[in-house]
């Protein structure tokens with residue numbers, strides 16, 4: 001039987017190997033009909049590992065778009081290349097799933113969003129943290145609004161840097177032209193996106209400090225940001241390439257208690273309630289909601305395939321991911337000017 005969705009993966013690096021292909025294996029209605037990488041040896045290794053015929057390999061994505069039978073293009077290449085490939089794919093009426101961050105500039109993100117609209121195709125950005133069952137559970141809890149009004153939010157994300165993810169420090173991640181930035185662009189985009197999504201709030205302005213420890217490094221290795229949201233909520237986040245082991249934590253402070261998440265913790269979601277009716281808001285019971293072992297959607301790829309099959313707009317649309325990118329670009333501007341930066345950002349970002 002012909003599979004309903006034929007998928008091309010552009011970029012056969014780590015994210016394709018560790019996330020995209022394992023997830024696509026679990027999508028009965030999807031088949032990988034094209035693999036593209038400028039390095040044929042990389043594509044060959046991935047094809048062999050996942051049992052994909054080598055005749056399905058291209059080394060030029062433009063040629064692949066002309067020749068291959070595909071419905072969906074996954075853009076899994078260095079950040080600065082996302083927009084060009086995504087726009088070209090949308091223009092020939094492919095649905096596109098693109099890795100985070102959507103792009104490295106707002107102009108590029110806008111071009112992607114416009115192409116998706118003009119050609120009536122879905123554009124989704126793989127903000128993977130939204131598919132972590134810990135964050136899915138926190139989202140459901142926060143949607144119930146039982147903590148009352150949330151007045152402060154906080155987040156932290158960190159790992160040991162390029163060495164942790166890429167196995168080397170000599171990677172495009174530390175080349176500003178290809179990555180668009182360091183820890184802020186690489187992992188800060190996750191925490192900015194999580195705080196926006198989980199709180200349902202929009203950032204009004206931001207103040208940020210970015211730090212480089214090593215003189216040889218051309219991009220920041222850590223950043224700390226203060227946030228003000230449009231409803232007056234205050235917040236903060238840190239993004240780090242100097243954290244061992246990997247950490248993703250969030251906190252949402254409400255009128256009746258606090259919800260915390262922590263990847264890797266024995267209690268990854270905890271809700272600390274205040275004692276009911278106590279004017280001093282003393283510590284009440286702590287509840288630990290059950291966290292399923294996997295995403296309710298099975299991850300970004302099964303979710304996106306479902307969106308296409310059902311004609312459902314993905315919840316991490318181009319517009320959503322652009323809003324998170326805007327927070328990161330505002331953080332860079334603040335780090336550069338050493339001033340608070342208001343949103344929306346002026347044209348030119």
Ligand SMILES: NC(=O)c1ccc[n+]([C@@H]2O[C@H](COP(=O)([O-])OP(=O)(O)OC[C@H]3O[C@@H](n4cnc5c(N)ncnc54)[C@H](O)[C@@H]3O)[C@@H](O)[C@H]2O)c1
Pocket residue numbers: 010011012013014015016036037038039042059061076077078079081099100101126127128165172186
């Ligand atoms: N969602 C997440 O948590 C997460 C984690 C890591 C990386 N990512 C994102 O995934 C994307 C890729 O990262 P990675 O870690 O897989 O990088 P990687 O360096 O391991 O892989 C990138 C691949 O793209 C290939 N490539 C480069 N230019 C190309 C071109 N013009 N055409 C075709 N192939 C090309 C390279 O040869 C390489 O094999 C980045 O946008 C990154 O931010 C997301």
